[in-house]
Amino acid sequence: MNLDFLIIPAAVVLDLLLGDPRWFPHPVVAIGKLIKSLEKMLRSLIPDERVGGILLLLLTVGITAGSAWLLLKGAYAISTYTGFLVAVILSWNCLAARSLHRESALVADALARGDLGAARKFLSFIVGRDTEELAEGEIWRGAVETVAENSSDGVIAPLCFLMLGGPVLGLAYKAVNTLDSMVGYKNERYLQFGWASARFDDLVNWLPARLTGALMVLVSRLVGLSMSGAWQIMLRDGNHHSSPNSGIPEAAAAGALGVQLGGANRYFGAILEKPTIGDPLRPVGRMAWQGAVRLMYGAEGLLLALWLLFLLSAHHSPLR
Numbered sequence: 001m002n003l004d005f006l007i008i009p010a011a012v013v014l015d016l017l018l019g020d021p022r023w024f025p026h027p028v029v030a031i032g033k034l035i036k037s038l039e040k041m042l043r044s045l046i047p048d049e050r051v052g053g054i055l056l057l058l059l060t061v062g063i064t065a066g067s068a069w070l071l072l073k074g075a076y077a078i079s080t081y082t083g084f085l086v087a088v089i090l091s092w093n094c095l096a097a098r099s100l101h102r103e104s105a106l107v108a109d110a111l112a113r114g115d116l117g118a119a120r121k122f123l124s125f126i127v128g129r130d131t132e133e134l135a136e137g138e139i140w141r142g143a144v145e146t147v148a149e150n151s152s153d154g155v156i157a158p159l160c161f162l163m164l165g166g167p168v169l170g171l172a173y174k175a176v177n178t179l180d181s182m183v184g185y186k187n188e189r190y191l192q193f194g195w196a197s198a199r200f201d202d203l204v205n206w207l208p209a210r211l212t213g214a215l216m217v218l219v220s221r222l223v224g225l226s227m228s229g230a231w232q233i234m235l236r237d238g239n240h241h242s243s244p245n246s247g248i249p250e251a252a253a254a255g256a257l258g259v260q261l262g263g264a265n266r267y268f269g270a271i272l273e274k275p276t277i278g279d280p281l282r283p284v285g286r287m288a289w290q291g292a293v294r295l296m297y298g299a300e301g302l303l304l305a306l307w308l309l310f311l312l313s314a315h316h317s318p319l320r
Contacts, residue, residue, distance in 0.1 A: 003084045005311055008162055011091035012304055019098030027064075027093050027171060031178045035060055039183065039193075049192035057179060057196045064175040068168045090167035094174055096154035097300055100126075100147060101293050107143045108289050111136060130266040141284045145261050147292040148253035149246045153177055155300050156215065157208035163307050176201050202244050209245035212299060213238065216252040219298035225291055230256035233278050240275035247277060254278025257291045 020026060038056050046052040068090060076083030103126050110119035119139050120131040127142050134142065157177075162170040176197070183190050184198035213234045220227040233255025234248060240262065241247025254261045258281035262274045282288065 003080065004087075005308075007084065007087045007091055007166070008159070009304065009308070010088045011095060011162070012097075012159075012300070014088065014092040015095040015098050017098070018092075019102050020093075020096065027068075027090070028174055028178055031060065031064055031175050032182065034063060035179060035182050043193070050195055053183070053193040054196040056183070056193070057176075057200055060179055061172050061175045065168050065172040068171045072167060087167050091162050091170055094158040094162055094167070094170040096150070096158075097296060100150050100154050100296065104143045104147050104289065104293070107139060108286060111139060112286070128267065130269065133266070137284060140286070140289060141261060141263075144253070144257070144259065144284055144288050144292045145250060147289065147296055148250045148261070151216070151253075151292075151296040151299060152209045152212040152245065152249045153205055155296060156212040156303060157205055159300065159303055160208050160211065173204060176204055205245045209248045211303075213248040213252040215299035215302050216249060216256060216295050219295065219302050220252075220256040223291070223294035223298045225256035225295065226258060227256070229258055237275075237277040240277050242274070251277050253292050253295055256295060257288045258282045259284045259288050 018024075035056070038059055042052040042056055042059075043049075046055065072083060072086060072090070075086035103122070106122040107119050107126075110116075110122055116136060116139070119136075120134055123134070123139055123142050124131040126146050129142065131139070131142070158170050158173055161173040165172075179194075179197035180201035183194035184201060185191075185194055186198075217227060217230040217234060220230045230252045234252040237251040237254070238248045241250065250261055254277045258279070260276050260278045260280040261284070262276040262278075264271055264273050266272070
């Protein structure tokens with residue numbers, strides 16, 4: 001029996017049930033350690049920071065993908081079922097829907113208790129902006145923006161790469177994503193060294209971000225939100241973001257929810273005024289956060305359903 005078509009559904013179910021348990025060794029932690037070691041080595045060996053950064057990208061992705069391939073090869077050499085189990089575990093660790101829900105829920109629950117201090121602290125774990133002085137409405141906005149943006153690079157994008165190339169390609173994508181989060185900054189230290197990682201992350205996320213927006217539009221009505229609003233705001237405001245990709249799912253979510261995202265944020269003590277996304281038809285509060293979570297799960301479920309339908313139709317095609 002060919003179990004390959006069960007790998008991704010099993011991984012999705014594991015993610016929904018378990019998320020990222022702290023007791024389980026996560027590949028992203030290992031990738032992060034690899035990046036730190038390679039950065040230190042390359043900076044000492046190569047004076048040209050941009051060249052060093054290109055090598056960092058190639059080595060990190062290559063070592064990650066190669067390690068995953070060798071692990072799978074060894075597991076399948078033991079038995080089909082061992083290989084299947086390892087493939088499911090690796091694929092599960094590429095997905096972050098449950099973790100994103102859980103981490104943002106800590107913010108929401110703290111706000112429900114009226115504990116602004118705890119809410120600011122929990123929000124600081126999942127956003128890059130300063131959170132120490134945020135008012136309640138700004139905390140909710142940060143939570144909604146994080147769920148909307150990361151629905152692409154934490155859920156839909158890795159799912160796409162798993163569908164295209166299994167755990168090897170899925171983990172290669174996670175390596176690119178981790179590189180961007182660690183060295184893709186436009187500051188003095190990483191402007192040149194992190195250039196290749198940041199640009200490549202933009203490239204590999206270009207199509208998944210737009211697919212995420214489209215899936216959010218399609219699923220909006222099914223999760224009790226506005227399909228027309230999601231479509232209109234995605235088209236109107238999808239490019240109102242410094243990132244070529246993040247604005248697409250944020251705009252689709254803002255339109256579906258009837259809220260306005262974007263605006264002023266503080267980074268390292270300096271105010272950065274960002275363009276607004278969406279119209280302030282409703283306040284950004286708990287209902288908006290819950291709606292963003294439903295959109296994330298709905299988009300994931302729709303993509304998985306479409307992929308399974310494609311596999312079934314291909315299996316039963318008379319052309320086979």
